[in-house]
Amino acid sequence: MLYDLDILPTIMKTSKQIWFNGEFIPWAEAQVHVMTHSLHYGDAVFEGIRVYGGAVFRLDDHLERFFESMKALEMESPYDRAQVYDAILELLRREGTIDGYIRPIAFYGDGGLKVGWEGMPVSVAIGVLPWDGYSSSELKLKVSDVRRFSPEMVKMDAKVSGYYVNSNFAGPNALLLDSEGNVAEAACANIFFVQDGKLFTPSTGSILPGLTRDTVIQIARDEGIEVVEGNIKDLSVFQEAFTTGTATEICLVVEIDNHKYDSREVTSFLQEKYSEIVSGKNQKYKKWLIYVD
Numbered sequence: 523m524l525y526d527l528d529i530l531p532t533i534m535k536t537s538k539q540i541w542f543n544g545e546f547i548p549w550a551e552a553q554v555h556v557m558t559h560s561l562h563y564g565d566a567v568f569e570g571i572r573v574y575g576g577a578v579f580r581l582d583d584h585l586e587r588f589f590e591s592m593k594a595l596e597m598e599s600p601y602d603r604a605q606v607y608d609a610i611l612e613l614l615r616r617e618g619t620i621d622g623y624i625r626p627i628a629f630y631g632d633g634g635l636k637v638g639w640e641g642m643p644v645s646v647a648i649g650v651l652p653w654d655g656y657s658s659s660e661l662k663l664k665v666s667d668v669r670r671f672s673p674e675m676v677k678m679d680a681k682v683s684g685y686y687v688n689s690n691f692a693g694p695n696a697l698l699l700d701s702e703g704n705v706a707e708a709a710c711a712n713i714f715f716v717q718d719g720k721l722f723t724p725s726t727g728s729i730l731p732g733l734t735r736d737t738v739i740q741i742a743r744d745e746g747i748e749v750v751e752g753n754i755k756d757l758s759v760f761q762e763a764f765t766t767g768t769a770t771e772i773c774l775v776v777e778i779d780n781h782k783y784d785s786r787e788v789t790s791f792l793q794e795k796y797s798e799i800v801s802g803k804n805q806k807y808k809k810w811l812i813y814v815d
């Protein structure tokens with residue numbers, strides 16, 4: 523099955539309530555003013571987290587990145603990590619969500635439209651959407667003329683809403699290059715290539731350092747598969763390619779422009795391991811699962 527990396531329409535179901543600034547309120551009441559600073563200037567940060575069979579995957583790591591993203595935008599969160607952690611678990615309990623997608627967001631609120639963040643109030647909200655993901659998928663990507671933002675322009679380690687204008691310009695099935703013409707990442711996923719059993723992936727700098735990327739690197743190294751992080755330009759030298767991301771997990775890439783990738787051996791192996799890990803069948807990585815109870 524070929525599909526689009528643009529998965530969000532498939533998870534746009536509603537839930538009963540939203541956690542908003544410390545309170546659980548009905549979905550329809552979780553609204554902001556049109557003069558909200560982040561709506562105008564793109565200075566919100568967010569996370570996408572999955573819950574599988576009642577276990578949240580890598581919650582601590584997602585919250586670490588969420589709070590680091592806030593720091594990058596000089597946001598002082600009115601809620602600490604433990605409060606956001608508890609709010610996510612309580613929201614999952616209240617919603618009865620066993621398989622789903624969790625979306626925390628922090629944004630600069632209704633404090634005027636001056637450019638700059640001083641004195642701007644910060645709001646935090648969390649939504650939980652029921653979703654059980656894809657069954658299987660293959661991607662055809664195209665190298666975009668739109669280049670990825672570079673670290674000279676923005677803080678690339680942060681997951682900032684405004685950066686998605688870059689992804690949207692490129693389109694859902696784009697492969698973006700960095701400002702020097704090296705492979706960076708897909709519009710909303712990281713990318714890996716396979717050559718003679720070794721994994722190659724762009725180093726951090728012009729990419730979001732994805733947690734699924736990190737998971738794949740850890741699994742591969744544990745399984746004795748060499749992983750090389752560095753610059754990638756020539757797409758013709760690889761036998762296999764795949765993307766990684768929380769929402770789309772590990773997706774086989776069968777084509778990038780006129781390069782065809784016929785092999786799927788390493789990708790299938792990693793997909794199988796990943797699915798064992800998120801479903802709690804692999805004891806070695808149990809530490810990554812937080813059960814809602």
Ligand SMILES: Cc1ncc(COP(=O)(O)O)c(C=O)c1O
Binds near residue numbers: 570
């Ligand atoms: C631009 C971008 N790169 C990479 C990723 C993958 O990150 P993660 O594996 O943490 O979901 C995402 C996913 O949200 C993304 O939006």
